[in-house]
Amino acid sequence: MEVEHYAIFSNSKAGKGSALKLLPDFECFLTGKKITYEIFADSLPVTLTGFNCIVIMGGDGTINYVINHFKTIVIPIAFLRCGTGNDYNTLHLGSASHKEQFEIACSNHIVAVDAGTCNGKLFINGVGIGFDGWVVKRNLGKQIFSGQLAYLTTILSLLLFYKERFIYIETADKKMMADIFMLSFAKGKTYGGGFRVAPMAELTDGFLDFVAVKKIGLFNRLRYLPVIEKGKHLQLPFVHFEKAKHIKVTSNFLLQAHLDGEWMEGKEFDILVTPNAFKIKSIIKREK
16 A cells, blocks of 8 residues: 655744644654655655655745745645634634644545636636735734634725726637726635635636725725625625636736735736646535
8 A cells, every 4th residue: 555645835924933833743644644855845856756746835826926936836735824814724624733733634535626827827726806806905914813813904095996997808708998997807705804705605616706896985995895795795886896817907007916815017918827726625515
């Protein structure tokens, strides 16, 4: 019988060092399962040849870093929730305790999930352009709050002064030109610590959920923020929603954006879905 051999990437900066604190317990668990492993702290190997699984200890930003390092990962990926932004890994782990997460990481329950690319860079949860790109930029380097609290406090500070930008958007079925408050292109339902920006998104349907929030006044920004948080916004008159496989976004303005919570900026964005991109050890069943 083949001995399983895991690669473990432990991000020492994730969750203010929580990955390193959890690592000894996971090592003991693997030893008990007779699974051998190699630990990579803050740097990754060139190849995953010889490993049966890669375990990512961190948050959504760590996941994004790993998938962009390798580009293609043919072995299963497992997550241990250790970061401050955990929207994507929570989709696969639910409310699992540490021990339950260890069990999931060593299980054979695997789901093939889609990913996407934006200007050639991979993402697995989603892309945000406009207002939420500014939120991520404003949070760069800030450690006072984390998760949803950091996202929410920055949102409230920006709502008063943020100005929509005129943006041209093209999909296979539609062309749109409008002053846009925010754009989302998602595989996961939530980001920002639980905001259900794309409540209809599915991890395995071969599409990106495209949500555009058009120009809205300050009163409606404040009024509908809780509505967006709960994912009840898709039928609002200033919201456009569709499923798409390829979207092009252009503007004369420099737009702030994020990929899986990692900040970027640009005037042009070429966004595509990549079906069945990764195999994830997960509690979920394949969506139909």
